Amino acid sequence: MKKTKYISWPVLGLMAFVNVIGFDDIIYNFKNQGLGVITTWIFLFALYVIPYGxxxxxxGSTFSQSGGGLSSWVRATSGDTLGYLTAWTYWAASIPYVVDTANSVVVAFGWLINGNNSMEQHMSNAMFALLTFLVFIIFIFLQNHIKNSLQLLNALGGGAxxxxxxxxxxxxxxxLMHGAHIASAPLxxxxxxxxxxxxxxSTLGLLIYATSGSELVAPYVTRMRHPKRDFPKSIIMLTVMAGFLTIFGSFSLGVFFNDHHLPADLKMNGSYYAFDFVGRHxxxxxxxxxxFSxxxxxxxxxxxxxxxxxxTRMLILDTGKRFMPRQLLKLNRNGRPINGYLLTSGLSAAIxxxxxxxxxxxxxxNWLLNLNGIVSPYVTCWIFFAFMQVRxxxxKFHSDYVFIKNDRVAYLVALWCFMITFIAATFGILPQDVxxxxxxYWQELVMNIVTPAILLALGLIMPTIARIQREKAEK
Incomplete structure (x- = not known):
């Protein structure tokens, strides 16, 4: 008999933490709002992040047997078509996120090799794009050949x-105890x-982007020993860790950076500047x-x-043959949708x-980062939509864990979160750093509108391709 390997709730909490927030997220929003972001963080956690989680x-507890996460929730509450649209928009919104992450890998290697930000001064835009794309290719290859790489990397990365x-x-x-000067003084x-x-x-979308994403680990709920009991524990663990990170991390940045005169490249290099400052001090x-690198x-x-x-699993494995072309449904010998990975890489290269x-x-x-502050919050709206349908x-929908027993109050809280998210995403279309x-400014404004529109249009085309393939097969 094959022994089942379960994911414990602390490991799932770390997986969620990895996807939700990092030190860079604190840097990005500190650059946008300075020390005032601390107050914004407090209100955001109290009125948005905690109810969201x-x-x-x-x-996750209600649909603990569903492997697709958010798309499964919407499909179960509102039908297959909206379920597919959720899966596609979530996947499409993750494309800029993946590109931004691969960019950060290149920047991290630059600091690790050079010990400073000189890569920015000597590298062309084309070379930066090429190295970012190479990160995709290498990483897809490694992930496809290393077993249990996901849990291991998330435990190491989130913990570190x-x-x-x-x-x-x-x-x-x-x-401070040794008399260090506060750069942002007088306070x-x-x-x-x-x-x-x-x-x-215009910066609210980036704040929501920084604190959203816990639902991405929902497909792994079925791999927990007691999902209905343990999944909420993982979310509470995530919220505590993220709250500590954002509030105290932002104040610490104000010690080393004057929030009235911040470097122009703080979003890209600020984390390295910060740890270099504290180390030298x-x-x-x-x-x-x-x-830190x-x-x-x-x-x-x-x-x-x-x-x-x-x-990719959420999109390819949870939407079914009705909506996806058969080429994207193909799995390799390790059970991975390899053509889905290739589609991800191709669209990433286009961006x-x-x-x-x-x-x-x-x-x-900065543009790729801010693009995430548009597309990610728009997709997060699906979570509150699904929750409102459940309440x-x-x-019809039963759960061992219930957020607010009164259905009407719970519905209104979800509607509040939906409205905040939608408004923040819409204002995020305005460029922030130029x-x-x-x-x-006008160039980025056009790109901020065109990029999501193209990704959405491609999602609407996919079911048509799948339908044509089915008709040909039937003939």
Missing amino acids: LMVGQL MFIMTILFVILTVVN HVSNFTPKIDLHFF IGLGHSMMFL IAQLLYMFALLALLLDAM LLMGVFLPDMNEIF KNSQ PPSSFT
Whole structure:
């Protein structure tokens, strides 16, 4: 009799943590809002992230036998067509995420090899795009040939990133106790008050992008020993870790960076600057920066593994023959949808090609990052949609774990989260890191509209191709 290998709830919590948030997410939003982001984080966790995670916990518990995650939830509550559309849009939204992650791998190697940001000054846009694409190809090959790579990488990557973040916060406190100067001083209430303007609203999508994604681990619920009991534990573990990371991490950044005069390349290189600062302040030279570079590579490898595997399985294995061309349904000897991986790589290459025409490597990185702040929140809306359908029909959908017993109140909380997410995604279309009305601003605005539209259109074409193939087979 074959012994079943279960995923424990702490490991699943780490897998969710890897996909949801990292030290870089703190850097990105610190660059957008400065120390005021701490207040934004607190409100976001209290009014959005905690209910979001607990809704995912109930959905995962309700559909614990469904292997497709979010798409399964929507299909079970609203039919096959919307289930497919959910799977496609989730997969399509993950394409910029995968590209951004592969970009970060290249940047991490640059810091590990050079010990500074000189790669940005010497590398052309085309070479940056080519190296990013090579990361895809190499990683798909390795993942396809290494057994149990997903769990191993996520345990190593998630653990290493959380340890490094705790270490950064601790070392920041040590520096302050030894009289280190606070770069953002003098500190007043105004430092922690976000400036509510058009720029603020355009950055909300990136905040939601930074804290969303826990539902991506839902396909692995069926591999837990007690999914209905343990999945909510994983989500609570994720929320605690992410809350610590964002709030204390943001304050620590304010110690080393003046939030009124931040470097233009902070989103791309800020994590390395931060660990280099803290290492030099405690007399360790550049060793902390190199240590973080290694942790960052492990984290990004884990994220690539989870994204390439989970998002492709959700799309290819959970939509069925009715919607997907038969070529994409083909599995290799390891049971992996290899043609789905190739489609992912091809579309990623197309997005990279679009970015080549931006002014420099830093702008490519920022544009891809901000693109995630548009497409990811739009897709997150499906979660709240599915939850509202479950609570509208609570007599039909039973769960051992229930978020808010009163159906009407639970529905209104989900509607609140839906509205916040949709509004944030829409404002995110506005470019954030370039001067308004400049040529690059209009260029990125067009790309922010065209890219999601093309990905959505391709998803609408797939069922037509599948239908034509079925008709030919029948004849």
